[in-house]
Amino acid sequence: MRIDIITIFPAYFGPLSVSLIGKAAERGDISFTVHDLRDWTYDVHHTVDDSPFGGGPGMVMKPEPWGEALDSVAPPGTDPLLVIPTPAGRPFSQRHAARYAAEPWLIFACGRYEGIDGRVADEARSRLRVEEVSIGDYVLAGGEPAVLVMTEAIGRLLPGVLGNSESAADDSFGFGAGSPAEAGSGEGGPRAGAAGGPMAGLVEGPAYTRPRVWRDRPVPPVLLSGDHGAIARWRRDSALRRTAQNRPDLVARLIADDQAGAAAVGPAAGGPADGGAATGPGELDEHDRAVLAEAGFPVTGEDVAH
Numbered sequence: 001m002r003i004d005i006i007t008i009f010p011a012y013f014g015p016l017s018v019s020l021i022g023k024a025a026e027r028g029d030i031s032f033t034v035h036d037l038r039d040w041t042y043d044v045h046h047t048v049d050d051s052p053f054g055g056g057p058g059m060v061m062k063p064e065p066w067g068e069a070l071d072s073v074a075p076p077g078t079d080p081l082l083v084i085p086t087p088a089g090r091p092f093s094q095r096h097a098a099r100y101a102a103e104p105w106l107i108f109a110c111g112r113y114e115g116i117d118g119r120v121a122d123e124a125r126s127r128l129r130v131e132e133v134s135i136g137d138y139v140l141a142g143g144e145p146a147v148l149v150m151t152e153a154i155g156r157l158l159p160g161v162l163g164n165s166e167s168a169a170d171d172s173f174g175f176g177a178g179s180p181a182e183a184g185s186g187e188g189g190p191r192a193g194a195a196g197g198p199m200a201g202l203v204e205g206p207a208y209t210r211p212r213v214w215r216d217r218p219v220p221p222v223l224l225s226g227d228h229g230a231i232a233r234w235r236r237d238s239a240l241r242r243t244a245q246n247r248p249d250l251v252a253r254l255i256a257d258d259q260a261g262a263a264a265v266g267p268a269a270g271g272p273a274d275g276g277a278a279t280g281p282g283e284l285d286e287h288d289r290a291v292l293a294e295a296g297f298p299v300t301g302e303d304v305a306h
């Protein structure tokens with residue numbers, strides 16, 4: 001994968017040379033090129049900003065340096081995906097990360113000040129695929145930190161980047177029935193669904209390692225049992241409880257998907273009268289519903305059946 005980054009703070013991306021992304025770059029799995037936007041300015045001050053038309057606080061990034069930079073980095077006839085971080089963008093999610101990881105070439109445009117003149121994205125859309133994304137509902141001072149976040153989320157999904165002890169298969173927020181290709185183009189984050197791993201639509205529970213007892217705190221005994229079925233069940237329960245505690249929005253989506261799913265396979269849809277053993281990933285089984293009910297999310301099978 002090729003990644004180009006255009007910024008007025010090239011030094012911000014030193015961290016790309018460390019940890020697993022740095023090793024991936026060393027191996028050539030990812031080729032990073034960081035461009036200084038000021039290279040496309042010609043006045044003695046290498047000016048990249050100017051005051052906003054219509055008044056208001058702060059400065060706006062001028063269109064000319066950006067136009068020339070994008071013409072140079074993505075010459076006519078090339079087809080990179082241009083990603084512009086902005087607090088006004090679509091919520092970046094694991095789905096975006098998976099879809100972007102399937103792209104051969106990404107360009108990230110890092111804005112600063114009050115943002116980039118709006119015509120730059122419009123002009124770019126006349127010849128490139130352009131996506132404006134936000135990494136979260138808080139305000140940063142520029143796009144650079146968002147690009148560091150996204151390059152890590154994308155890079156770790158590339159083949160060979162994660163060590164074999166790690167796997168992205170059962171990531172939190174694993175997306176559901178939809179393929180990565182659907183990711184991002186349509187609204188909405190991960191959807192617990194058939195294709196997702198055991199953690200589809202959930203956040204993970206806590207993890208433990210040696211010593212078995214630390215400061216009089218033992219590791220949950222089931223994890224030492226060797227009973228992989230019981231361990232998997234315990235981990236899913238732990239994930240359901242933590243998701244209910246910290247991400248009620250994800251539980252609401254799980255329940256909605258489960259009801260939608262059951263509606264699709266339930267008696268009304270000619271499915272087995274008992275709604276069938278709801279064991280598919282993303283579907284809630286009786287045990288899941290009991291755990292969620294105990295965590296404050298009463299989901300009776302009845303709700304699902306009708």
Ligand code: JD8
Pocket residue numbers: 085086087089110111112113114115116133134135136137138139140141142143144146
């Ligand atoms: C790009 C300029 C700063 C934003 C005036 C503060 C993403 N989740 C996110 N929060 N903030 C950003 C982000 C902020 C940026 C730029 C991304 C370019 N700023 C501006 C508007 C208000 N200042 C982001 N992704």
